[in-house]
Structure formats: C-alpha cells, structure tokens
Amino acid sequence: MSNVLPKEAKKAAWRMYRARFVIAGSLVALAAAGLSALALLPSYLALHAAEPVSAPSNTAKSAGSETDRAALTSVRAMVETLSPLIATTTPAAAITQALSARPSAISIDHITYSADSPGMLILAGTAATREALGGYRQALSANSLWKTVFVPVGDLTGEPGARFSMSLSGDF
Amino acid sequence: MQLFKSSSYVGSGAQKLSRSLARWFPTPAMLYPPAAGIDISDGSIKWLLLQPYKSRYRIASYGEMVIEPGIVVNGTVHDVDGLAHALSEVKKRLGGVACAHAALPEEAAYVFEMHVPDGTAHDQVISMIEFGFEGRVPIAPGAAVYDFDVIQRHDESEGADIGVAVFSRELAEAYVAAFDAAGMQLLSLEVEARSIARTISSTASDEPVTLLVDFGRARTGFAVLKLGIPIFTSTVEVGGEGITKTVAEQLSLSPEETQKFKNEQGLFPDADAKPEGMEALIGTASALADEVARHYHYWDTRRNEKGERMTPVGRVVLVGGSANLKGLPDYLAGRVQAPTSVADVWRRVCNFDEYIPPVNSRDSLQYATAAGLALRSFSV
Numbered sequence: 086m087s088n089v090l091p092k093e094a095k096k097a098a099w100r101m102y103r104a105r106f107v108i109a110g111s112l113v114a115l116a117a118a119g120l121s122a123l124a125l126l127p128s129y130l131a132l133h134a135a136e137p138v139s140a141p142s143n144t145a146k147s148a149g150s151e152t153d154r155a156a157l158t159s160v161r162a163m164v165e166t167l168s169p170l171i172a173t174t175t176p177a178a179a180i181t182q183a184l185s186a187r188p189s190a191i192s193i194d195h196i197t198y199s200a201d202s203p204g205m206l207i208l209a210g211t212a213a214t215r216e217a218l219g220g221y222r223q224a225l226s227a228n229s230l231w232k233t234v235f236v237p238v239g240d241l242t243g244e245p246g247a248r249f250s251m252s253l254s255g256d257f
Numbered sequence: 258m259q260l261f262k263s264s265s266y267v268g269s270g271a272q273k274l275s276r277s278l279a280r281w282f283p284t285p286a287m288l289y290p291p292a293a294g295i296d297i298s299d300g301s302i303k304w305l306l307l308q309p310y311k312s313r314y315r316i317a318s319y320g321e322m323v324i325e326p327g328i329v330v331n332g333t334v335h336d337v338d339g340l341a342h343a344l345s346e347v348k349k350r351l352g353g354v355a356c357a358h359a360a361l362p363e364e365a366a367y368v369f370e371m372h373v374p375d376g377t378a379h380d381q382v383i384s385m386i387e388f389g390f391e392g393r394v395p396i397a398p399g400a401a402v403y404d405f406d407v408i409q410r411h412d413e414s415e416g417a418d419i420g421v422a423v424f425s426r427e428l429a430e431a432y433v434a435a436f437d438a439a440g441m442q443l444l445s446l447e448v449e450a451r452s453i454a455r456t457i458s459s460t461a462s463d464e465p466v467t468l469l470v471d472f473g474r475a476r477t478g479f480a481v482l483k484l485g486i487p488i489f490t491s492t493v494e495v496g497g498e499g500i501t502k503t504v505a506e507q508l509s510l511s512p513e514e515t516q517k518f519k520n521e522q523g524l525f526p527d528a529d530a531k532p533e534g535m536e537a538l539i540g541t542a543s544a545l546a547d548e549v550a551r552h553y554h555y556w557d558t559r560r561n562e563k564g565e566r567m568t569p570v571g572r573v574v575l576v577g578g579s580a581n582l583k584g585l586p587d588y589l590a591g592r593v594q595a596p597t598s599v600a601d602v603w604r605r606v607c608n609f610d611e612y613i614p615p616v617n618s619r620d621s622l623q624y625a626t627a628a629g630l631a632l633r634s635f636s637v
Contacts, residue, residue: 086633087404088445089361089424094433098444102288109287 131166153194175257186224190217206253231255292356294630305627311611332362334431341438356442358630360449363478363490367394367423370488375414394423402429408486420486422448450480450487452629457600458485465571472577474498479552493548497579503537523583546592553593573597578623
C-alpha cells in the first residue's frame with residue numbers, strides 16, 4: 086500500500102513499531118524468566134529448608150561421622166520437603182524407602198542411581214555389625230519394590246565397622 | 258521483481274490465507290496498534306474506527322466534527338494549530354486509540370499511471386517516478402512526497418503497471434504537524450480516492466475500470482480506478498450545497514425539509530411538486546452530468562498506438578454526502594450510457610448477516626473515505 090508520509094514521519098512510525106516490538110519482546114522474556122523462577126522455586130526452598138534441620142536422635146546413635154550424618158539429614162529433609170512435588174518421582178521414593186529400612190547400626194554415605202531398565206540403586210557405607218547388615222538386606226528383600234537385593238559375600242562376612250556396598254534393582 | 262516492496266498486489270488465494278491466519282493468530286495490538294481512519298475536509302473531520310468482528314469488522318467509533326472555516330482550505334492546512342485542536346477533540350472520542358491513517362485531498366494530488374519493466378528494483382522504480390515527474394508534476398522531486406501501488410503485473414515478463422500519487426511535501430508535512438500537535442501518531446497518508454477505492458473495489462482481476470464520482474458538499478472529485486488503484490484524479494467546483502441552498506430558498510424549506518426533499522423527491526418528484534425546486538436540482542445535476550460525461554468519454558475512448566482501448570470504463574460509482582439525491586444514478590446513467598450506482602460503503606467492512614452498522618446507508622456515503630482509511634489497518 087502506498088504511503089506518502091514524509092520520510093521523517095515514516096521513520097517516526099517505524100520507531101514506534103520498533104519500540105513496541107522491543108517492549109513486547111521484553112515482556113515475553115520477563116514472563117519466561119518468571120516461569121523459570123517459579124519452576125526452580127521448590128528446589129530452592131527445599132535446599133534452604135534442609136539447612137536448619139537438626140539431626141534426629143536415631144541418627145545420632147549411628148556409627149557414622151558427623152559430616153555423614155549431616156549430609157544424610159540434609160538429604161532426608163530435602164526428600165521430605167520435596168515429597169509433595171516429587172510424589173510421582175519413583176527414584177526419590179525408592180531412595181526414601183531404602184533409607185527408611187536402614188537400622189541404626191548401618192551408616193550410608195554414598196548413593197548411586199542409574200536410570201536403566203530396571204533401575205539400579207547402589208548404597209555404600211559402613212556396618213557396625215554383620216548382623217545389622219544381614220538384617221538390613223533381609224528387610225529390603227522383604228519389600229516388593231526391590232527385584233533384587235545383592236550384597237557381596239565378602240561384605241556380609243566382613244569385620245565389624247567394615248565398609249560395604251549393596252545393589253538394589255527395581256522398576257523406579 | 259523487487260518493486261513490490263510497497264505493493265498492494267497480492268493474489269486472492271494468498272489474501273484469503275493471510276486473512277484466515279490473521280483471524281486465528283491476530284497480531285497483538287501491542288505490536289500493531291489499532292488506528293482510526295480520519296478524513297479531513299474543508300468543513301469537517303470524519304472518523305471511523307474498526308475492530309475485528311466475526312468474519313469481518315465492526316465499528317468501534319465514528320463521528321463527524323465541524324471545523325472552523327479557514328482552517329483547511331481546498332485541502333490545504335492553513336491553520337495547523339486549529340486543526341491540531343480539532344484533532345485532539347477527535348482523539349478524545351477514539352477510546353484510547355492514538356494512531357491514525359489520513360487521506361490527502363485530490364485537489365492537491367498528481368496521480369498518474371506508469372509502466373515499469375519486469376525485474377525493476379524498488380529504488381529504481383522510485384527513480385523512474387522522479388523522471389516521470391517531467392510534464393506531469395509541476396513540483397521538483399525534492400519538494401514532493403510520492404509512492405506507488407502496483408495495479409497489475411503482465412504475463413510473459415512484460416513488467417507491471419503502477420499507479421503513482423504525488424503531493425507537495427509542504428502539504429503532507431502540515432498534516433503531519435497537526436497530528437503530532439494533537440498527540441496522534443500518523444501512520445499513513447494516501448490520496449483520498451485510494452481510500453474510497455478500498456471500500457468499493459472487489460480487488461477481482463476482472464473488475465472493470467471505474468469512474469468514481471465523489472459528489473461532495475462544495476466540490477466533486479473524479480477518479481479513474483484501475484483494479485482499485487487511482488490512475489487519475491480531478492475535482493470540479495460542483496457540489497450539493499448549491500442545490501440545497503437554491504431548493505431551500507425557492508421552496509422556503511428548512512434545512513431538514515430540504516434534505517428530505519432531495520432524498521425523497523430528487524430528480525423524480527411527485528406530480529404535485531413545485532417546478533422551482535426541480536429547476537435547481539436539474540441545473541446542478543446537469544452540470545454534474547456534463548462533467549461526468551466529459552471524464553467518462555475521455556477515459557473510455559483513449560486508445561494506444563495499436564488502436565486498442567486503454568481504459569474502457571465499465572461503470573460509474575457515486576459516493577459523497579450529496580450522492581443521496583434521488584434519481585441521480587439513473588440520470589447520470591442516461592447521460593453516459595454506462596452502469597451507474599451508488600457505492601456500498603460497507604461492502605468490505607461487514608457482513609449484514611453478522612452485523613448491522615450504526616450508520617445508515619445514506620449517511621454511510623459520507624464515511625467512504627474514513628472507512629477506506631480504517632480498513633487500511635487490516636491490510637485490506
């Protein structure tokens with residue numbers, strides 16, 4: 086369509102369009118940033134909620150070091166805080182269940198998860214007694230969530246306070 | 258061909274697709290603000306604002322405001338501040354819309370048709386137009402503002418016909434200054450006939466050449482439209498005001514009664530009508546018919562070097578507030594021996610099955626320019 090506006094007036098009109106485009110683009114970017122912040126907010130709150138929680142009494146009795154206890158407490162608090170949001174996240178639920186079955190004589194300091202089919206969870210830590218480790222394995226085997234619970238024979242027969250590892254597999 | 262940078266030529270299929278897409282994914286008002294069509298004449302400012310409604314549009318705001326005599330004279334702004342004040346009053350009635358499209362008067366326009374070869378870049382077309390000024394436009398290119406619309410592209414790479422509109426820069430800048438002072442953003446200026454053509458043209462490729470007659474209060478504008486693009490414009494000092502005055506004086510009628518007489522008796526009065534009024538009507542109608550016939554026959558009989566008729570005029574279309582004179586289309590049709598009709602201004606604005614505009618068909622003829630300008634917002 087022809088437009089006989091003088092050049093300066095045409096430029097002014099284009100400046101207006103450009104300014105509006107920039108404002109609209111900025112608003113879209115702001116909205117995207119807001120949505121991103123909203124998506125990250127639960128994780129942020131969970132991290133901060135985990136910090137002030139003090140170690141529960143049962144973990145105090147465990148044989149693990151103060152650092153390990155603190156880390157475990159933090160993970161547990163985080164899992165508890167996020168549980169309403171991650172209720173459908175099976176790996177998190179699986180970790181929670183694996184940790185909840187743990188007797189006080191068992192200390193877990195390392196958890197590895199691999200999302201294969203079936204999923205694999207490797208727990209590593211120290212067992213105060215062989216009986217405690219055996220009992221922990223039996224408790225986990227009794228749970229239908231786990232397809233297999235494997236502890237190396239050497240770990241089951243190890244010295245009291247020795248390190249162990251445990252492989253758990255299942256649909257999570 | 259790159260000349261279509263500012264082209265109005267879009268295939269009908271592409272137009273339909275574009276319209277469908279626009280309906281489903283409308284450009285946000287924030288990016289492409291709504292703009293009113295504002296028609297400024299010597300005596301008044303008429304405005305019309307459209308908004309999408311169902312398959313077409315509905316009128317969001319319209320009206321007319323009388324302006325003081327002397328602010329605009331023969332389409333030229335003599336008092337920028339006065340016009341700005343009037344426009345700021347109009348702006349208050351637009352419901353927050355601050356953008357506008359406006360038309361420049363035909364009296365000040367130089368409109369002509371040119372042929373450009375295939376493959377001509379936009380900048381080259383502009384240069385060709387500047388060369389085309391010689392013998393056509395008595396203004397230096399530096400003191401002019403001009404642009405073009407593509408009328409049609411020829412087959413076999415024979416180039417395209419374009420319609421060029423030229424105005425004096427000073428005139429255009431006065432309009433821009435008035436809108437600026439009124440706090441309105443002027444998005445476009447175009448020749449008045451192009452705005453009217455937007456409302457009445459079907460854009461069909463077989464649309465006949467149209468002689469547009471804008472029968473106004475003080476003057477009558479003529480425009481030859483080729484596929485909806487003006488290729489010629491002129492004005493004559495024949496208007497409906499003369500008829501109104503003479504009829505009112507000779508029949509001693511009030512302005513309302515005079516209007517009623519013109520609309521309901523007109524050129525085909527009842528048997529008991531007074532002959533004095535008829536004489537006034539016939540006198541002006543005859544003067545108008547002479548001008549219509551003169552323009553019609555000139556353009557209809559133009560031939561090229563091969564002896565072919567270049568612009569066979571297929572119809573005469575009447576717009577303007579004075580075109581309501583009863584019997585005028587038939588009277589003119591008899592003189593020029595061509596189909597003559599009063600324009601349907603709402604043709605491209607709305608579908609009457611979906612929406613009835615608040616302006617009746619008689620009054621709508623005064624809003625033809627404003628409606629065409631408002632349609633520009635929707636790339637019609």
